Amino acid sequence: MISESENRHRHEVIERITTQISRHVLAHYPTPLMRAKRLSETLDGTELWFKRDDLISFGLGGNKIRGLEVMLADALAKNANWLVTGASVQSNHVRATAAVAAYAGMGCTAVYWGKPPATVDGNYRVTKMLEAAFHFTHDDDRASVDTHIQQVTVKLREQGQRPYAIPRGGACVMGVFGHVLAVFELYQQCLAQGLEPDAVVLAVGSGGTYAGWLLGIKLLNLPWKMHCYTVSREPEQVSQQVADLATEAAALLKLDWIFGVSDTPVHGGFIGQGYGIPSPEAAEAIKRVGRTEGILLDPVYTGKAMAGFLHELQSKQFDAKKIIFVHTGGEPAFFSGKGDWLNTSHRAV
Template identity: 80%
Template sequence: MNTHQHLVIERVAGQIPRHILAHYPTHLMRANRLTETLGDAELWFKRDDLISFGLGGNKIRGLEVMLAEALALNADYLVTGAGVQSNHVRATAATAAHAGLGCTAVYWGKPPAVMDGNYRLTNMLNAQFHFTGDDDRASVDTHIHQVAANLREQGHRPYKIPRGGACAMGVLGHVLAVFELYQQCLSQGMEPDAIVLAVGSGGTYAGWLLGIRLLKLHWKMLCYTVSREPEEVSRQVADLATQAAALLKLDWTFHKEDVPVLGGFIGQGYGIPSPEAAEAIKQVGRSEGILLDPVYTGKAMAGFLHGLQNRQFEQYKKIVFMHTGGEPAFFAGNGDWLNSGYREMEHG
């Protein structure tokens, strides 16, 4: 680590408010058996699925920063939303419980017939539910504001968290993840060429862009969209990274051209497991004993393996796959998507 990087890590970490919920760093492990099948590429996993709070997942990183701000504002409620199988909502409910705050989960659509997976966990964590009655995912955004307004009328002090946790404060938590991985790589004598990431609402990717620029690293991002068209994702991530940079008093502007996004592996749509993802999940599980999820990491891995097979990534010799979590999806529904038939799972 050079002097510049050391000073940046020290300064930026000091600027980011954080209520730590878990133990860090998460494990960085070489995928030995899988690497043997990948030709010249050496694959590593960054195991944010093993974050030691709220059943894991990298959503915790952003929530640590948002919780610090919520407590500083003397909030007594967290209000957020997505689909009923949302990792972010489940993690928010756990965060609220830990901090002694109320939590309202805003879900699109109507209540499902079965309470399982993340939906069951969020209920167990004592979150209140509000359903929009509209199958449009964007309906959550309007209803988060409505729920917060109702809580204020009742004398509460709600803290609103956008759908999926995609906001500038949350982005800062993922900047710290870049710092963490960089220090781990130094200690293990490993310099990655590329980082593979599944992209949904864009907060994680924005944090990685900002962190990589802060440290002046040469890491390339291989990011697979799991929900929107690539161009829309690029614009969203660029906006979030620019907003987060402003919080750090940096006059930096990110443009969609700075945000490469790979497409083609969403399948039938967001939250709908795909046969390609199912095959990737089985290959990784049977090679490494690591469980990817069908909505995010399974689809990103499917895209990455396809790229390797088609020699798209021959220039990258050491690659880190960000495992962002999501395993509760395995306990929702009947799991037929691993064999035949693909049932929609409302996720976020």
């Protein structure tokens, strides 16, 4: 049980840190915290809850909106009139950034690696509808986006625009702050519902979300363990990225905290053939969650994280009993391609 003094201290921290973070609110909060009753009945005593950031009420939702609220406040404070960011054509972050730009009356350039795809669907279709300008690197190396974001930013500035560059996937300190606020929100929801979770499960791509949750949990001295599943980079690489982002964010909050890779464990083994490529394990996890809870996961992020979580639960590698799965959104990617990956058979997870 949480003591009254501990609860009071945590609320003081929430009030203090919240005043330090400038944020242009775009949606209605909190997002729902829902118990997965039917799915939990199949999990051998584990109680599973969903934090429904897929239901964020702006730009088709997803947790990327949280970070973009802080970035938008920073961009407006710097008198920017154009947002530049990038990732893959099915990027949730790029689609959300285009929606933010449309809302704020700003221009937006989406930098994508590779060449233009033959089909306009999923997040790519939404981003195009929002009238973002497209810039393709014609290089299949994902890191090519980083260089081209800077090139586009320089060109826009030469054209008289006032661009605001956002790193690939939104992995920057401003984005981290948005997810720190998500931890504060979830803590207050758990308190109100009498829920004391043991662990939080999260999909990890560029690392900004994980860094925010890590920092938020430490700020409130919560006993929650993070179980994070990489869907993009190798575990060691993403662990370092998360540690660096969390350290940078802590410094801006005037905290003398340094995070290392030992603070940021990441589970591997569930990326499949690569980032953005649906896997049979993710397909089975998506179908299982959908058919028990009516909740749609996506094949790029949450489907793979759920596959990892269910596998480790089945393998008795998960000792937590009350778990919150952060549904980070991404459903538009479910509607890209023909959906053949859903028909593949695989061992049950």
